[in-house]
Amino acid sequence: MEEPELAVFSLLYREAHSRCFGVSLDQPLTETEGKLFQQQLLDCTGLIVGWRTLKNYSIFVLNKKEKENPSVASLDTLARYVLKAPYTNEIDRKKTEAHHPYWFLYREKHLAKAISPIIKPRNLGWIRPVLAALVLLLAGYTWYERNTLVTFTENFEDLGENALLNRNWQVINKDERYWARRIDSPKALTLFTLPGDNWTDSTAKPLIKNLLIRPLPLGCFVAELQIEDFIPGGEWQQAGLLLLNDTTLNSPSMRISLAFNDFFGGFTKPAEILVQAIATPGNDGKPEEFVHSTVLTVDSVTRTPGVLNNLRKTAIRIERHGNNYRLLYAGGAAANAAFKELAVKELGIEPRYIAIFALKGRVDKAPVVAVKVKKFTMEGIACN
Known part of the structure; x- marks a missing residue:
């Protein structure tokens, strides 16, 4: 050629x-x-x-x-x-x-x-730098508009394979049996807490099944996930958002999720449902848990079953401002519950992708449960 x-x-x-x-x-x-x-x-x-x-x-x-x-x-x-x-x-x-x-x-x-040959103007040397400046200005504005200040809303009303692809969603590590059940709940995406994790483990490779992934806008952004009626009840059932430097699970990453925990390193404490955030440096580096915010404990549910209404509507938000990541959580019986700031963390990652996930870790005894994903929004914002 x-x-x-x-x-x-x-x-x-x-x-x-x-x-x-x-x-x-x-x-x-x-x-x-x-x-x-x-x-x-x-x-x-x-x-x-x-x-x-x-x-x-x-x-x-x-x-x-x-x-x-x-x-x-x-x-x-x-x-x-x-x-x-x-x-x-x-x-x-x-x-x-x-x-x-x-x-x-x-x-x-x-x-x-x-x-096409390049035609050089005669005695008009000033034209080239002026045109170059205009082209760069236009290209920069176009790049900024297209790749930074983008707004995307997903209500999961059309879950056909081609419809998802056309909206820039990709499914990684597809489990055909459970992926076919993504339509179980009307006007929602149904994921399941299948075995797998991206937590570093010398005995198993990182794996999250039915990971729904899409490109992030360049620069700063706000992303929000809304789920309904998800009550994790077995270790380590969880669902949330995952940021990735690339589409492999070995890359630097950060995840935030609504999760269940009954492991306290030998100490006796009541099992809990919490919002957890973990940063992983990639390449088998040791993860860091930097958010561990208890939503409720299992014994409180026994005393007051009504507290489970706090899990009817759950929202998780990630805001990126430069290298700082602000994480927020909202939960309650109504969709308009106020967000609560969980942490602001400086992370040395450059995520190019965001994913919606559900998993139960590498614990076989935990049951597989459904996660009803109602809405996902993403907006590019100015980095100031």
């Missing part, structure tokens, strides 16, 4: 990456991201480009010193994805579109830009 076509390929790949992940390409894909990209291409086009190939493409696009010669079939699949072509499959494409029309359509549309 000649240099002009490689330039068009790089443009195509970046555009496809942005549609898939909602952010610009700034680092090579991880294995998990490659698999997510492969799955979305398959779901939207009916065609496959291998995850290793997509990962290698990302390395080439970011570092032109690497050699790459993408196949025309892969180029056509990426172009189909970007141009939102009709769904097909490999057999039908070979029968009716073996000439790969969408790649050549995209190529012809952008090739002129790649091969």
